[in-house]
Amino acid sequence: MTEPLEGLDVLRVFCGPDGRHGNELGVVRDGARVPGRGERQEIAGKLGFSETVFVDDPERGVIDIYTPTLRLPFAGHPCVGTSWLLDVPELVTPAGVVQARQDGEFSWIAARAEWAPERTLRPYGSPAEVDALAVPPQGEWVYAWAWEDEAAGRVRARGFPGRDDGIREDEATGAAALLLCAELGRALNITQGRGSQILAAPGPGGLIEVGGRVRLDGR
Structure with missing residues (x-):
């Protein structure tokens, strides 16, 4: 609040x-x-x-x-x-x-994977398995993911911070997307949380680009 x-x-x-x-x-x-x-x-x-x-x-x-x-x-x-x-x-x-940089409806950053906070990237066999996950106990920061369409680079993901600060599940996590992109070495189109979209792609010089739409909260 x-x-x-x-x-x-x-x-x-x-x-x-x-x-x-x-x-x-x-x-x-x-x-x-x-x-x-x-x-x-x-x-x-x-x-x-x-x-x-x-x-x-x-x-x-x-x-x-x-x-x-x-x-x-x-x-x-x-x-x-x-x-x-x-x-x-x-x-x-x-x-x-x-x-x-800004590119039409998407805003992009480029950063290095080693700058990102530590995340446990945990693969699952299907999006349904990711959707069915309960929030894990406090501890490690877990990024649960599965291929929706591997050929197209489409991923389903959920993020669990594992902290005692009231954030039990992170709706959209750019640092975790950056790490996953670096590990897989390819462009990704990630759907995280309730329906957030994160784009990530390898860039020049070891950088990883992460992009998405930004809106002012209308509350």
Whole structure:
């Protein structure tokens, strides 16, 4: 649940083709108003999004990313959403400089797999098996996936953070899509959660591109 916060934009990142679903993201445009890490962590916990971004320099794209319980050097859906909101060619994260571009209805970032937080990529035999999964016990971050159409690169996935922060299942996870793309070495069209869509493809120089639709939350 969110509390009123001046300068907060709420986005949905990796929306489906119909514009629905996507993972909520909070972006505090004026991060200078919340300079301390402790205060930022407290705000992220109160907001309760899977990630909240504090923008420290909107022109250079310097950002700081938090889950409800920890700070992340890099995360996928926060970078895709924030680059769309700020309309910048790159983002500066603690992990490295993330390239960004807009291509029609899709917003893209390019990053390195080693920047992504650790995820357990767990394959299953069919989308039905993934759909039938119960939320696993707390522990490792599990990205459950199965081929919907291997020849076409279509994947069904669900993300389970395994943390005690109220996020039992992640609706759309760019970092996990990046890792899966790096492991499989091919372009992917991923349907995650209730109907979010994530695109991922190997890029030049060892980079992985991750893209999707971004919308302002109309709540």
